[in-house]
Amino acid sequence: MSETADPALRAQRxxxxxxxxxxxxxxxxxxxxxxxxxxxxxxxxTFYLADSTMVWRAAIPIALVVLAIAQMGVHLVFFLxxxxxxxxxxxxxxxxxxxxxxxxxxxxxxxxxxxxxxxMVPLGEVMQMQR
Amino acid sequence: xTIGAAPSAAEPVPHRLGRDDDSVNRSRRETATGPPSKRVxxxxxxxxxxxxxxxxxxxxxxxxxxxxxxTAGGPTGRQIFDLTNVKIETGCxxxxxxxxxxxxxxxxxxxxxxxxxxxxxxxxxxAAFILLELKEFADLVAAGNGPGRSAFLSAFFALVxxxxxxxxxxxxxxxxxxxxxxxxxFRDDILRRILCFSLxxxxxxxxxxxxFTVVYVIGAMT
Numbered sequence: 331m332s333e334t335a336d337p338a339l340r341a342q343r344x345x346x347x348x349x350x351x352x353x354x355x356x357x358x359x360x361x362x363x364x365x366x367x368x369x370x371x372x373x374x375x376t377f378y379l380a381d382s383t384m385v386w387r388a389a390i391p392i393a394l395v396v397l398a399i400a401q402m403g404v405h406l407v408f409f410l411x412x413x414x415x416x417x418x419x420x421x422x423x424x425x426x427x428x429x430x431x432x433x434x435x436x437x438x439x440x441x442x443x444x445x446x447x448x449x450m451v452p453l454g455e456v457m458q459m460q461r
Numbered sequence: 462x463t464i465g466a467a468p469s470a471a472e473p474v475p476h477r478l479g480r481d482d483d484s485v486n487r488s489r490r491e492t493a494t495g496p497p498s499k500r501v502x503x504x505x506x507x508x509x510x511x512x513x514x515x516x517x518x519x520x521x522x523x524x525x526x527x528x529x530x531x532t533a534g535g536p537t538g539r540q541i542f543d544l545t546n547v548k549i550e551t552g553c554x555x556x557x558x559x560x561x562x563x564x565x566x567x568x569x570x571x572x573x574x575x576x577x578x579x580x581x582x583x584x585x586x587x588a589a590f591i592l593l594e595l596k597e598f599a600d601l602v603a604a605g606n607g608p609g610r611s612a613f614l615s616a617f618f619a620l621v622x623x624x625x626x627x628x629x630x631x632x633x634x635x636x637x638x639x640x641x642x643x644x645x646x647f648r649d650d651i652l653r654r655i656l657c658f659s660l661x662x663x664x665x666x667x668x669x670x671x672x673f674t675v676v677y678v679i680g681a682m683t
Contacts, residue, residue, distance in 0.1 A: 350570050366556075369555055409562060432515060435520055436522060
């Protein structure tokens with residue numbers, strides 16, 4: 331595809347897409363810097379929260395998971411350049427499907443195995459019964 | 462509309478309501494500029510692979526989640542995880558992701574010096590990450606806490622080791638890309654390979670975000 335006249339379409343492309351001039355390269359570097367800043371902020375927050383007493387102790391793992399998901403979003407947008415642009419539509423749909431599978435795998439495994447764990451007779455007792 | 466009782470202009474065919482040729486063409490013009498370039502298609506294909514890789518990792522994560530408590534009398538995560546080490550590893554990987562971004566800007570500028578310098582720093586940071594991880598593994602095994610110790614440790618070594626293996630493959634790929642740019646220059650096919658490499662490298666960082674949060678930080682808490 332040749333240069334698109336529409337600046338909005340051009341802006342949605344990843345850096346390195348085609349040749350960059352100086353100003354667009356500077357813009358791209360700013361994008362990566364912003365991503366780095368957000369990601370490291372979220373990372374620092376994760377490690378800080380892990381041994382802080384500010385938050386109710388039992389809520390911290392959930393807060394950490396939320397921070398991790400936020401950071402993954404930052405990585406997707408600023409580093410992997412997943413956007414709402416027309417060239418990204420297929421990628422976003424594939425991502426949505428991937429997330430569905432990941433959710434089913436994680437939630438399904440954890441739910442089923444926890445359920446089995448709490449409902450089945452422990453192995454030691456089974457061996458007692460067989461005696 | 463020549464066969465049968467063609468509806469007149471006064472009563473339009475339902476499926477064409479509000480979609481006269483002109484508006485269809487106009488919306489086509491607005492949303493697309495022809496078939497996507499090979500670059501977009503290659504990126505999409507590689508993105509599908511990355512998602513399947515993430516599904517693979519989610520299976521390892523599910524295994525770890527199920528087995529995290531099965532320590533069989535061995536050490537728990539709280540006893541063996543060194544968060545300082547994890548902080549340095551995380552910093553290395555995040556910085557290397559940023560440098561990989563700079564390398565792709567170097568590609569955009571067709572600036573070989575910027576590309577090679579950024580890729581070299583990316584490599585060093587990635588190699589530092591791998592060395593720290595290997596040292597952690599070696600220390601654990603030396604202390605008798607190898608993957609054979611408990612189901613928890615088996616799942617831990619499988620998950621973290623799988624990520625480490627991916628990083629090793631990424632490092633090899635990185636060197637290959639540097640050599641190819643050196644030997645062949647910024648040819649179109651080389652540019653597409655670099656695009657795939659940078660997607661791969663950034664995706665590994667995403668997996669690490671999930672990994673250090675779930676395995677190390679939460680594991681060291683409970």
